Structures are given as C-alpha cells and as structure tokens.
Amino acid sequence: MQGDPAYATAKPLPTAAGGALPGGGGTAAPVPALPRRAAGVLLSCPTALLGLAYFVVVGAPLGPLLLWPRTRRRAFAVLTAGAGRLTALERRRRSVFFGDRFPDRPVPGPRALRHLALRTYAGLLTGVVLGLLAFGAVLAGLLVAGLVRGTLEGTELVSQVLLGGVLLFLDVQGLFSLQALDARLARECFGPSERELMQQRIDELATSRAAVLRAVDAERRRIERDLHDGVQQRLVAVAMLLGRARRGGRTPEQARGLLEQAHREAQEVVTELREVAWRVYPAALDNLGLQEALAGVSERCGIPVRTDYALVEPLPVSVETAAYFVVSESVTNAAKHSAATEIRVSVRKHGPVLVVRIEDDGVGGAEPEGGGLTGLQSRVGALDGRLHVHSPAGGPTTITAELPCA
Numbered sequence: 001m002q003g004d005p006a007y008a009t010a011k012p013l014p015t016a017a018g019g020a021l022p023g024g025g026g027t028a029a030p031v032p033a034l035p036r037r038a039a040g041v042l043l044s045c046p047t048a049l050l051g052l053a054y055f056v057v058v059g060a061p062l063g064p065l066l067l068w069p070r071t072r073r074r075a076f077a078v079l080t081a082g083a084g085r086l087t088a089l090e091r092r093r094r095s096v097f098f099g100d101r102f103p104d105r106p107v108p109g110p111r112a113l114r115h116l117a118l119r120t121y122a123g124l125l126t127g128v129v130l131g132l133l134a135f136g137a138v139l140a141g142l143l144v145a146g147l148v149r150g151t152l153e154g155t156e157l158v159s160q161v162l163l164g165g166v167l168l169f170l171d172v173q174g175l176f177s178l179q180a181l182d183a184r185l186a187r188e189c190f191g192p193s194e195r196e197l198m199q200q201r202i203d204e205l206a207t208s209r210a211a212v213l214r215a216v217d218a219e220r221r222r223i224e225r226d227l228h229d230g231v232q233q234r235l236v237a238v239a240m241l242l243g244r245a246r247r248g249g250r251t252p253e254q255a256r257g258l259l260e261q262a263h264r265e266a267q268e269v270v271t272e273l274r275e276v277a278w279r280v281y282p283a284a285l286d287n288l289g290l291q292e293a294l295a296g297v298s299e300r301c302g303i304p305v306r307t308d309y310a311l312v313e314p315l316p317v318s319v320e321t322a323a324y325f326v327v328s329e330s331v332t333n334a335a336k337h338s339a340a341t342e343i344r345v346s347v348r349k350h351g352p353v354l355v356v357r358i359e360d361d362g363v364g365g366a367e368p369e370g371g372g373l374t375g376l377q378s379r380v381g382a383l384d385g386r387l388h389v390h391s392p393a394g395g396p397t398t399i400t401a402e403l404p405c406a
Helices: 034-067 069-098 109-149 154-190 194-246 252-280 283-287 290-300 317-337 374-382
Strands: 305-309 343-350 353-360 386-390 397-404
Touching (some): 034 069, 034 109, 069 154, 109 154, 194 252, 283 290, 283 317, 290 305, 290 317, 290 343, 317 343, 317 353, 317 397, 374 386
Antiparallel strands (some): 343 353, 353 397, 386 397
C-alpha cells in the first residue's frame, strides 16, 4: 500500500431522487436554480389535469370491464399502459426541473397507476393553492390602490394586513408541503424500494468487509516483507561483523573498525524498525494526538509539506486512525512518484464530516482504478466514508477523504 505508484478512489453509489442512499457513498444531484424549480411547480398543475383527464376519459369507461373477471386482466393492462406513459412524463419533469436522479428501470404497472392517482391529487391541490396565492395578490393590489386613494381607515387596513399575512403564510406552507409530497411520491415510485435499499446496504457492508480483510492481509504481507528484506538482512550483517571482530588474528584497529561498522548497522536497524512500527501504528497518535502525528509525517517527508489543521474537538479513535493513514500514505506516494515540490494537507470538519485533503503540484496522471490506495479506500469505506482522487495529466493530484464522525 504505502509507496505504490497508483492511486485508487471509492466509487459513489447511485442516488434516488437527488439524495444519497443510506449507508453513505451516494452523491446528491446539484439543486437547480429557484426559477427552474418554480417552473417545475407550475408545470405540475397541467400534468395533473392530464392525469385527471386520463382517469375520466379512459379510466371511467374501463371501470365496468375491470369488474368483469373475463376482461379484468386486459382492461387493467390497458389502464396501466397509459398510466405508465403519463408517469414517464412526471419522471421527466422531476429530472429536468428538480435535478432528481433515478435508477434507469421500468416502473411496474400497479405502482405507476398508484403514483398517477396520488400525483393527480397533489397537482390539483397545488393548482388550488397557486390560485389562492394569485387571488391574494389581486386583493393586495386592491388594498394598495385603496390606500393610495385614501379610502381605507386605519383599523380596516390593520385587519386586512393581518388577515392577508396569515393567509399568505398558510398558502406558502401548503405549497412547500405539497412539493415535499411530490418529491416523496417520485422517490417512492421511481427510486429503489425499502427492500432494495436494505439489500444494497447489505451488499455494501459485505463488500466493505471483504475489502478490509484483503487490506489487512496485504498489510501483514508488507510488514513481513519489510522485516525480512530490511531489518532481518541488517541484523544478519551486524552478526557477521561481530563474528569477524571476534575471530582471532585481527589487529586492534581492524577489530575496532568492524565494531564501528556493526554499531552503524545496528543504528540503521533501529531506525528502520522504528519506521516499520510507525507504518503499522504511530504511537504519537495515542500519546500526542492527530495533529502531532501528522507533524511527524511532515518531518519524515523528503519534500516540504504544509499542513492546515483546523480542528478543536477530539475525534473518534477510528476516524483519527483513518485520517492519519490517508495523509501518511498519500504524502509518501506523492513524494516517491509525483515529482512534486510541495504538498498541502488540509484537515477540517464540515458539520459531522471530517474532510481530509492532500494536494501536490506534481505531474498528475494517477490512475483512479489502480491498486496503490486500495487499502485506504477499504479503510475509509469501512467507516461509511468516501475517497475521491482527481489527478489530470500535468497535475495537480488531489486526494480527498470524507469521514463521518457521528
């Protein structure tokens, strides 16, 4: 993991109705501008009239056929086919004007028919509320005109303003509630069901667990390789130097030189063993905290590292550990493979989410699908976090980890 040339990133899960799926990993669709959403609200009224016309023109004649067992299936198929077309129109309206994202799949006939009926009801109520708002605007204009002409008394003006304010508040609240109902109906019809969400969450946890196990095995193999190829070889060299110094026939100067060489090797063994221990788990993280542990990463790096640490409250131990390893391995990779001259590290908290950002001014071109940071992806994913990598050709490379702290 540490020091590998490639970078990896977590893949976001698809979203339903513009929101992130439970369990993290989803990204919400960008919210359109207010005029665009207002146009979508206005368009919901004529589409509701289309639904009402469909039930009157098509649903009413098919009603008797739905009651007769021999024609029920055929009549229901015809009714749901038309409802599916109108439902597809509603789906398009939510996507264009509200930026909702839904899974690309057909809607079952009974669900489409139910959605069309409820959507028609909500759209007609929205039209009534908008009509009351327009009527209130006309009355407000008449009130202003009477005030300008001086035909209104003070008590009448106060009562009209109070009554109009209350009605305006009720209309606006009703409009917001109806739009929330419209969004919920779209989410229930076009988005994944509760069962599908639960299954998706189970699959996500199973994948995360398997990835963590693979990362642990890879880390154990890396530690064994570091000890075997580094520390063990140096200890063998120390033993050989001491053995040569003990053998007879050596002058005092030769023995002293061998002992000095063995002493230097022993010091390098201690340094390398300390590096291996830091890569396994830094003791400073428990004793001094995340900020001091990150300062140690900066000191050991061969290029300048600027750290912006903007945290006041303590973090959960698992989040601190994940944040440390994200910074440590990202800085190491950048120093070894990006030809960077400077690395910037930012550790900030945005609400309940810790955002760790590492950016270098290197050559870029890192492959997001590579295996270099797969262990970090698994570590972050195990906390329901997300890991993003942006590395265009020519740089810079930016690695961002979002870790929920709740």
